[in-house]
Amino acid sequence: MTIVSIFFIILITVFAVVAFFTEPSKADKRTHSRLVSLDQRSTSSGDDEPGIIRDTTFSTIPAFDKFLRSNPFAVGLQLLIEQCDQQWTVGRVVFTTLVMIGVGAVLGNWWIAPGLLGWAPGLVLGAAPYLYLVIKRQRRLRRFAVQLPEAIDLMSRGLRGGQALPATVINVAEEAEDPLRSEFRRAADEQSFGLPFRESMINLSRRVPVPDLQFMVTAILVQKETGGNLSQILDKTSHVIRERVRVEGQMRIQILGAVHDVSFSGIGRYHRVFACRCCHLAIERQRNG
Numbered sequence: 001m002t003i004v005s006i007f008f009i010i011l012i013t014v015f016a017v018v019a020f021f022t023e024p025s026k027a028d029k030r031t032h033s034r035l036v037s038l039d040q041r042s043t044s045s046g047d048d049e050p051g052i053i054r055d056t057t058f059s060t061i062p063a064f065d066k067f068l069r070s071n072p073f074a075v076g077l078q079l080l081i082e083q084c085d086q087q088w089t090v091g092r093v094v095f096t097t098l099v100m101i102g103v104g105a106v107l108g109n110w111w112i113a114p115g116l117l118g119w120a121p122g123l124v125l126g127a128a129p130y131l132y133l134v135i136k137r138q139r140r141l142r143r144f145a146v147q148l149p150e151a152i153d154l155m156s157r158g159l160r161g162g163q164a165l166p167a168t169v170i171n172v173a174e175e176a177e178d179p180l181r182s183e184f185r186r187a188a189d190e191q192s193f194g195l196p197f198r199e200s201m202i203n204l205s206r207r208v209p210v211p212d213l214q215f216m217v218t219a220i221l222v223q224k225e226t227g228g229n230l231s232q233i234l235d236k237t238s239h240v241i242r243e244r245v246r247v248e249g250q251m252r253i254q255i256l257g258a259v260h261d262v263s264f265s266g267i268g269r270y271h272r273v274f275a276c277r278c279c280h281l282a283i284e285r286q287r288n289g
Helices: 003-021 026-038 051-055 062-069 072-084 090-112 117-126 128-160 165-175 180-192 197-207 211-226 230-288
Strands: none
Touching (some): 090 117, 117 128, 128 230, 197 211
């Protein structure tokens, strides 16, 4: 290995060890996350970033925490962690990434080749934590979108029973399954601690960027401004979402079936061409013989 590679590997290892021993415990992170989620307040500063990102500790190292707060990538990474519902910090993700890069660089410089080519396995392994978060986020948002019509029906039944709109949010938080339960519980807690209903719904749509949820939040907020039968609006919204999910499922099945048919037809043509070629070679061999 080259001297430069050894230097960077040692530097990454030392930084990762420091980050590991300064990482807070799981209980500390759960407590801090709970307090931060209950400390949301409406602001009029014009900042487009969600308040949860501004108040969350990015790292327990003060200098590193200050650096991450001014880094747009770290802010986006914190939002990604929130959307995955992971009890991680940005510092932990950075620590894991550095460890993976260091391990991959050591293996690459040892078994492949010293220099830039030896760092290729480290770069591939370093992307693993981020890809894990992206995949987990997609799965959670997809599950949220599938469960959303049930939450809308639950809110509609509560409104017909005479409950106020904030009370229906609490019903969803108590009776729904995750991830609906955790997100609506957070919205209910924000309302309980003084955040206006409008702001809590906007925060919910920011945390969960599902188009159906944003459509529902918009319908609710518009109804509160203009008036109307909200239970009927929610029923129609639930029906539209279910129909869209059904149509998307049918389209996905049809696309998979078409791909399946094309694949097998291609294999069948290949077999016919191969058989004709074998017959042609056999006939030529008989003539030559």
